[in-house]
Amino acid sequence: MSDFQERTESAVTRWLLVAIFGLGLVAQFVKPVGDALQDKAFLGGALLSLIGYALYSSVQRLIAVSKPAVRDRVGSGELAEHLEDAFDERKVRIGFIGYTGETLVDQLARRLERLKTHPGPTRNVEVRILLPDFWEPNVLPGKLTAEGEVEDDPEFRAYLQSKIKDYRDSLERIKRVLDRAGVVDLEVEFRFFRMPALLKLYLLNDQLVFEGYYNKLEKTDFPFGASADRRILDPQGYNSTLTRWHPSGGKDAMEAIQAWREYFEEVWGLSRRAGW
Numbered sequence: 383m384s385d386f387q388e389r390t391e392s393a394v395t396r397w398l399l400v401a402i403f404g405l406g407l408v409a410q411f412v413k414p415v416g417d418a419l420q421d422k423a424f425l426g427g428a429l430l431s432l433i434g435y436a437l438y439s440s441v442q443r444l445i446a447v448s449k450p451a452v453r454d455r456v457g458s459g460e461l462a463e464h465l466e467d468a469f470d471e472r473k474v475r476i477g478f479i480g481y482t483g484e485t486l487v488d489q490l491a492r493r494l495e496r497l498k499t500h501p502g503p504t505r506n507v508e509v510r511i512l513l514p515d516f517w518e519p520n521v522l523p524g525k526l527t528a529e530g531e532v533e534d535d536p537e538f539r540a541y542l543q544s545k546i547k548d549y550r551d552s553l554e555r556i557k558r559v560l561d562r563a564g565v566v567d568l569e570v571e572f573r574f575f576r577m578p579a580l581l582k583l584y585l586l587n588d589q590l591v592f593e594g595y596y597n598k599l600e601k602t603d604f605p606f607g608a609s610a611d612r613r614i615l616d617p618q619g620y621n622s623t624l625t626r627w628h629p630s631g632g633k634d635a636m637e638a639i640q641a642w643r644e645y646f647e648e649v650w651g652l653s654r655r656a657g658w
Contacts, residue, residue, distance in 0.1 A: 454626040458619065461584065461592065462489045464626075468586040469493060474507045477585035477646050481596060481617055482542060483511045483572075486584070487549040494556045497566045507568045509553070512646070512653055515574035516542045522578040526601060526613045538604055538614055546572065547658065573653035579617045582624065583642065591642045594624035 456464075468474055478486050490509065497504060514520060516539040523542070525535035550572055557568045584592040596619035604614045627638045 454628075455623050456592070456626050458485060458582075458594075458622055458624060461485070461624070464586065464590065464592070465489055465493060468590070469497075469502060469504050469507075471587055472503050472505050474504055475585075475587050476507070476509045477512075477583075477650075478510070479512045479581050479583040479646065479649070481513070481579040481582075481619065482545055483513060483549050484545070485620065486511065487552060491552055491556060494553070494560070494568065497568075498559055498563045501565045504566055507566060509568075509570045510650060511570070511572045512650055513546060513572065513574055514579050515576045515654060516546070517574065517657075518576055520576075520578075522580070522599075523614055523616045525604075526615055532615050535604075535612070535614065541604075550656070550658070572656045573650060574656065575649055575653040577649075582619050582622065583646065584624075585643060585646055588643060589629055589639065591627040591639050592624040593627070593642060594622045595619065597622040 465476075468476065476486075476490070480486065494507065497507075519534040519536075520539060521532045521534055523535075523538060524532040525538065527533060550570070553568075553570045557570060560566045560568050580595055582592075582594045582596060584590075586592075596617035598618040598621070600616050600618045601613050602616045604612055627635050627642070629636060629639070631638075
């Protein structure tokens with residue numbers, strides 16, 4: 383709407399100024415027109431007001447362009463309140479790119495469970511979760527060697543696979559409960575893409591974006607499997623800071639939101655569907 387207003391306002395203002403210029407020339411050389419306009423004092427004031435408005439609008443746009451895009455820094459722990467606000471809509475759409483989806487699923491499950499008795503306006507929820515493909519060799523996360531290098535660890539990947547299935551089962555149980563209640567339609571899909579566990583991205587209702595990174599590579603002991611004394615290089619992001627892009631941030635913020643939406647859709651389209 384703002385782009386349409388800007389284009390329309392600019393075109394109308396130009397044509398009005400051209401009309402005023404033409405009318406002035408006609409009034410200068412055609413006496414009856416000049417005499418007719420001579421007593422129209424209010425007309426001149428109105429035209430000056432129009433020109434003043436056009437100048438004011440132009441200055442306001444220049445100020446808006448000169449301001450940096452509005453974006454907030456929020457901690458991962460603050461996401462719950464924004465997730466809560468997303469359920470004010472009739473149709474809720476949530477997209478996620480991350481490591482295992484643990485943080486999202488924990489917060490989302492609590493919110494979804496309340497839909498059975500307190501659905502509010504929500505009637506449809508779509509959740510898409512995109513994770514690294516831990517069914518394929520991966521070096522992040524991976525096993526640390528004695529030489530300080532990182533290599534694939536199939537046993538640790540199997541451990542992550544099990545955790546992801548548990549998260550899937552948790553959301554599926556909630557879906558069955560909601561299906562029986564018949565109030566809210568919940569659709570959840572997990573997909574996998576061969577990528578390192580670095581990016582953390584949340585898209586809420588296609589209008590709000592939180593983007594950040596797993597900002598710490600933690601060397602942790604993995605006490606399972608055949609080699610219980612090995613260490614794993616494990617990405618951690620529970621204390622990471624996220625950048626929040628929102629529509630009120632102006633043109634640059636809207637462009638960032640659109641770019642992240644397009645990125646998510648592209649990678650989602652290339653990703654592998656879950657085989658479970």
